[in-house]
Amino acid sequence: MNSTRFLWAAYASVWIIHGVYITMLVRRYQRVKREMDSLPKN
């Protein structure tokens, strides 16, 4: 039974999902940080 491709597909999908989510978090953080910096200081 050649099941190795299913193993790689599973591991790849895990890291693609985490990669996409971490990228979303980083972009969201950068946007909010810009918004915070543009707020008046007082």
Next chain:
Amino acid sequence: MKRAFPILAAVTALLLIYSTYQALVVAPTENTMGDVQRVFYYHVPSAWTAGCLFFVNLLASVFYLFRRSTRADALAVSAAETGVVFCTIVLITGPLWARPVWGIWWTWDMRLTSTLVLWLIYVSYLLLRRFSDSAQTPVLAAVLAIFGALDVPLVYFSIWFFRTQHPQPVIGGGGSLDPRMLHVFLLNLAVFTLFGALLCWGRFRIELMQRHVDETRALEALLDDGQSGTSPARSVR
């Protein structure tokens, strides 16, 4: 605390590389299923982490309902979002493991169906948070979170209560696991729990920052209205 996050992120990244190496290379190959059984080292820890995050969501939601704490509400939404990510992984890696072992991608048995329902409940929770502007949204979401959390024990105990295709748990279910496999499994379980906590913490920080920006802007708008002599009620008229 600001310094702790990048340090913890770096440590978690190294641990994830090490635990993946252990899962793919060091853990022995299972006799019946072969190499595809190694999906187990990601599938089960992802399910565990999703369950933990939904439990955090439950605690934060209950706390919000009693104390109306905005930080608890921010934690609830952060835990739900991160939990959905891990639950998505469970729903993708499960069929990829099932196909070569069972010969099917999916079956409507109790464990699989209740996991899908759990995912749908928390996706609806996030959609409610995303698209509802009502002041009552956090309360409605907290109530929905309590009902969603009721599905978590149903998912876990479904393999005892119902006849299912899904195997019994390796720990506490009467099954046995090679000690080397158990070591790698427990390592991945700990590292995934840490990874889930880290993602939730990062999301929580962003949520607090976003709320600070929104509150400051709302305050600015009110002050501008006060200085120009028009109240929101007057401007409507």
